[in-house]
Amino acid sequence: MQALLAVQTILAQAAEGVSGNIDNLSGPLALVGYGLAAIGPGIGIGIVAGNAIQAMARQPEAAGVARTTMFLGIAFTEALALLGFVLFFIA
């Protein structure tokens, strides 16, 4: 509920900013910031998962180790995306 209201106020502030008033741009800027911050981890997780699938296909005996390391890699890269998500709400 508060996210719906937050997004609505941010869109109102963005509309104001577009028309020239830059006093209240921290909300829209945080939203844009989160959007930009989600690009890197998205690509990164795709790379990690893709290489893990390739490793599991080339050597099925190593599937267990590859799966564990894939989860590890996904956790590390997803942490950055979630950091952006939380900071969007703080700002």
Added chain:
Amino acid sequence: MELILATSECDTTGEVICAPADVLELFEFKRALFSIGPFHFTRTVFLIFLAMLVVLALFYFGLRRQQLVPTKFGLMVESLVQFVRNDIALGIIGPEGAKYAPYLLTIFTFILVGNLFEVTPFVNFPINSRMAIPLFLSLVTYVIFVVVGFSKNGLRYVGDLVWPRSVPIGLRWLVGLIEFVSVFALRPITLAVRLFANMVAGHLMLTLLLVSGWIFMSSVGDIGVRAGIGILWFVFGLGIFVFEIVVAVLQAYIFTLLSAVYVQSSVHPEH
């Protein structure tokens, strides 16, 4: 949209579904159900005790020494213990990992039960969505891997970290600095924030979708057939509900796995 905006001027003592002033309310002190001196008993505190009781009951009733052939419930609990012990503790840390298996099992089960409170029908509140709990668990892991690092390697633990000998001499200070900040500052923070943000995001999405779906559908008398959009939100919310189960188990597993990896990098820093 008018109906949702209308709830912005409600008073917090009566209304249950109130849009708060700003998002800092996620981090503020909520009114407690009752207080005993300086200890405030909110619903989070009750849920933590409930999670603790569930974990204790799970292990007590599941691992009571039966005959040679265990019951089905005992088999489930045994397979959980074996999973954490073999795949996470021994698999990641090596043969010395058996010492850390009890701790890893404890945090795995506690976080799993706490996360699964998100999808239990009358609770719907993951205890890891209040930052104190993931922060404390991450601090315990931090203390463990720092103390183990110093007790096994002495001062060479920090020495080999900030002055790595396998890096060209010109870059040693940079890699050392990055490693120092990453190990001693970023690891506990990201461990806690990963769990916290996943749970907050899931809780927020479920609250948003299900409650707004319900409000739309229950306002058929006011806005007529346009309330049908509530069905869309509600169904999407139910889909996210199923996804939250996956996220709950995954986040518990990742927290435990990363704790094991950090302990392993303290026990065997040469890797």
